[in-house]
Amino acid sequence: MRLLASPLRPPGAAGDHHGVRRLRMWAPARVPVRLPGHMPVLGRRRPWTRLAPPDLPLDDPLAAALTGWGSPAGGIALVLPDRLTRHGAATLLAATRQVFPGAGPLVLLHRGAGGGSLLRTLRRESRGLDLLTVEMPPGASGAAAFAARDLAMAAAAAGHAGLHEVDIDADGLAWTTSWTEKAFPKDRPPLDEGDLVVVTGGLGGLGRTVARRLAERLGVQPVLLDHVDPTTPQAQGRLAGLRTSGLPFVHLPVDVTDPEAVRAVLRGVTRSRPISAIVHCAGTIEGGPVRGIELPDLMRVAAPKVEGLRAVLSAADPRRLKVVLAFGSILARVPHGNAGAYALANELLRREVDRLAATAPGPRYLTAEWSIWDGAGVAAESGAVAVARQAGYAPIRLAEGLAAVERLLAWRGPGTNVLISEESPDAITSRKESRHERA
Ligand SMILES: NC(=O)c1ccc[n+]([C@@H]2O[C@H](COP(=O)([O-])OP(=O)(O)OC[C@H]3O[C@@H](n4cnc5c(N)ncnc54)[C@H](OP(=O)(O)O)[C@@H]3O)[C@@H](O)[C@H]2O)c1
Structure with missing residues (x-):
């Protein structure tokens, strides 16, 4: 097919009346977060509801790390792997129906499957939910999950924990996302x-x-x-x-x-x-x-x-x-x-x-x-x-x-x-x- 000739103007060239003037571009930037130390929960503990898709292997280190989770108000721990499968999406939706204000936090622990955007939206729709999303790299070990567990416990112990989203890297360091302007x-x-x-x-x-x-x-x-x-x-x-x-x-x-x-x-x-x-x-x-x-x-x-x-x-x-x-x-x-x-x-x-x-x-x-x-x-x-x-x-x-x-x-x-x-x-x-x- 013959192309019609059109004068090519490099973007941003002088006289470019269609340039980007007010619009701005932002890139995600990682900001370090200090992890709380392990917080023993004193007094009565209610066990957490554990949710994981049926296709997550039983010996998955994240799932294993959830054993014994508990806090005064209870809570829900949801584990997802590195991709959001159909089973994973169903489990994520199930979690959104089980979390309520004052009933302990919902902690999403995943290795890349995602789901944080859905939980954030849920919190926008239902006031008073305590949500924590912890993302680890694919293949993250149980040690990273234990760091996540400590975060969750701290969130539960703090009463109104709000919304927290943390990435834990392969070295166990924790980060959150902020935005920096880019040209x-x-x-x-x-x-x-x-x-x-x-x-x-x-x-x-x-x-x-x-x-x-x-x-x-x-x-x-x-x-x-x-x-x-x-x-x-x-x-x-x-x-x-x-x-x-x-x-x-x-x-x-x-x-x-x-x-x-x-x-x-x-x-x-x-x-x-x-x-x-x-x-x-x-x-x-x-x-x-x-x-x-x-x-x-x-x-x-x-x-x-x-x-x-x-x-x-x-x-x-x-x-x-x-x-x-x-x-x-x-x-x-x-x-x-x-x-x-x-x-x-x-x-x-x-x-x-x-x-x-x-x-x-x-x-x-x-x-x-x-x-x-x-x-x-x-x-x-x-x-x-x-x-x-x-x-x-x-x-x-x-x-x-x-x-x-x-x-x-x-x-x-x-x-x-x-x-x-x-x-x-x-x-x-x-x-x-x-x-x-x-x-
Ligand atoms: N408009 C905005 O302000 C805005 C802001 C942020 C991001 N975006 C994103 O930018 C993209 C374009 O947005 P838009 O405003 O142009 O939306 P749009 O007018 O609805 O255009 C999307 C087109 O994709 C077609 N489509 C959907 N599913 C398809 C499929 N399975 N196979 C083939 N075609 C399919 C839709 O057809 P049908 O309508 O028949 O389904 C529609 O023609 C979208 O991905 C949107 O999420 C838009």
Whole structure:
């Protein structure tokens, strides 16, 4: 397919009226935490409820370390391994239904499975819960679990423990996450004119707009993957808008959670050129309180994010793939009531990208955890942007968001995730937390 010539301007060049001005980028930074010493619990102890998925081996050191946990108020200890399986997700949901204010803390102990975003959302919805999430590296030993046990005991003994999230590293040192501002990359993305860029969720609000921007500015050829029925009037309108732009694009209707179907539809376009970049925008948002979420809901929301990314990657040649940019959400970091399933889906996406970066090297991987976008996308279309504005949050202006996407394609690290928001996530969290405490 012949590409239409478009003048290429390097991002950030003089006269670039679509640069990133007010939008800011934040990267997670580790802050050391002092672990409390082992605290013997005096007086009567109530045993803790132990929850672990049935597929966790019985001799797992984390599960073993939970034996004998107890505290005056009792509590729940939930152990998850390095990935959130279906069993693990069911156990996580079971825990959210068993924890209540004053009934002792819920301690989630995991080696990468995640779940903290769901628990944070639960606490936003139900005041007075004491939650502690302890993450250890994959393969962490029982010693790390004993350190976690001491933390949990201290939390239980402290009465109102609130929310704590701690990472324990392989050396047993404890860390928490804070955010530092980073400059957007200034380089041109490593993409050449005519490169194939797969955009999942490509008929959605942001996917379509991003694809257009990249075709206009970089001369790349977007390949839009989306499961929207192309015969519907809405899809027809969107496709017509893209066609009249005169930009080269290919639209392939497919469910991105089906790897075989994804490979089959991409076979035709990749015969002559490899996939150079993946911009993973497929996703779905479903609202509702955490305690009302059923397992199929959770899996349905997570699938396009996690399975979708894996499926598209399975169709690409890792030696030729240059960039993988995944669209995550700030809600995985800063909780918002009624968005637990979506928060967890985005947390799982980030974890999957991190895992891929460690195990499938080649392309540059990045998860961008976006604040709410104005001007395009599901939040703008559903009226959520207006609500966010009323609540004092500054949405991302479309032109700035698009400029940021272009810059992020040039991301070289360090790290594989950033958060994009005008306001620091720490500031948003503490504002929300003080509102929560006052409510
Ligand atoms: N908009 C925002 O403010 C915002 C903020 C932070 C993060 N994000 C993330 O950015 C991405 C794009 O958001 P958006 O606002 O453009 O949402 P959107 O308009 O709903 O676009 C997402 C697209 O993905 C499609 N999709 C969902 N599941 C799929 C599947 N299994 N296979 C193929 N296509 C599938 C959707 O089709 P259906 O609609 O038919 O399901 C939709 O066309 C999402 O991942 C979202 O989580 C958005």
